[in-house]
Amino acid sequence: MARFPKPAEGSWTEHYPGLGTGPVSYADSFTPEFFELEREAIFRRTWLHVGRVEQLARAGSYFTKEIAVARTSVVVVRDTDGKVRAFHNICRHRGNKLVWTDFPQQETSGVSRQMVCKYHGWRYGLDGACTFVQQESEFFDIDRAEYGLVPVHCDIWAGFIFINLGRVPEQSLRESLGPMVTAIEDYPFERLTHRYGFRSSVAANWKLMVDGLQEQYHAPIVHRNQRPENFDAHAAGFEAPHYQIEGPHRMFNSPGIRPWELPDDQIKPSERLVRGGLFGPWDPPDFFADTQVAGMRPGGHERVGVALFEIWPNFGIQLWERGWYHTYQHWPTSHDSHIFEWNMYFAPPRHASDLIAQEMTAVSLKEFALQDDSLIETIQLTLGSGGLTEFPLGDQEVLCRHLHKTADEWITEFKNRA
């Protein structure tokens, strides 16, 4: 029995008629050829989230981001005027990687007044200007003003730093995010600065992992054992109260479980004890108490615990009703592998009990994520045979259908353009 009404067309899928209702091809998730096209057609054209402004706390703060799918490394810095800038992480002299620590393929961060090449000592200011050439007189008519770092388009929305590797971005960041996504910008991201970060190397195509997060049809099955036996709210399966698609982006709401409203025999004893668990710390931060962000519930449902916004191509923001959020990010490394980054953001803890509730949340989410991660790798193993390429997707998988259609459209459009 439906717990939530569906659109007038009879289903979420048919509400977006371009999606079709037939089986969906997953050839985009196991073929090297498709992945090679994604590099240019998707990842060098779109705005990519690379970090939060809190990571650049003061002038000279920097971090690097390895973007294997675009075969590049980017360094993001806060300059002396407070402006956040991004540059290709490459020395203008002979192409040495400019900013790195010990392991050239690993990301790094820190605070510095300038960037100095490890090879021949060329120096660059935080604004990217070349400020020093070692033995400058040995060069021929060199004008340092022409040898600044190569800038990368960089913009900020709601404290999230994005870059765009295109020569000229096809849209501004705000245009590309669109009204559905920017409607959540009043969520108090800037006050939720207590960060827990996870990282995983996943042996699966990046889109399979996005699929695993943007449908909860699997949740009552995969995660069924993680609750006491008496907890059977999931026995009837999963239904989302609302799905929405806008351009290449998509979102859904979950009703969310409110463990603080459940009887004792339906909840993990330790979760009740520390007042925190899979659905977050039970006690919202003081400043969050009356916060209502309408954009979190675009369908207008009163009882919505969670909202996941999947921002094309590889960034997810999941908002919770009690004042915390987490982000998903997928960095493809090949047709069948990617780096998965998962950051959880809480209010700074008032005292140790807040901290322990946050820790319980981070620990619980990891238990679930490892199950998802393992299953996603299993899908890749079997998809790779190529024996089956088309699969039926249900209405609770409407966002998966949209993701694969979007990827296909961007590749097709790019090919046609070329």
Added chain:
Amino acid sequence: MTKLPDQFSDLEPFAATWCLPTEPERWARRQESSIDEMRQLYEAVFSRYEAILAYVDRFPLDDMPEEARNLIHLTTSFVMVSFPVEVWNGPRIPDTGHATLERAISPAV
């Protein structure tokens, strides 16, 4: 030399093993522990949880005496073993093969 405040001497036998400041250390200890070892820690901390909170919440997080900090680390180990004890009946999550998820960033405690 004890690690924990005097009034938590009953938890002291767990301190050498489980007062671990980082999640990767706690995760590793969980993987190499038996369900009985984890259950003993779980039950000991569970029964003293209210007293633990009353003690540690008296201190500001940025100025925590060493014994209180150790007590928090012990409690986060209790958090780490809660799924093994309450749900999995062992250190491993079933059907997770060799999937990994490394805690790369943790707030300092």
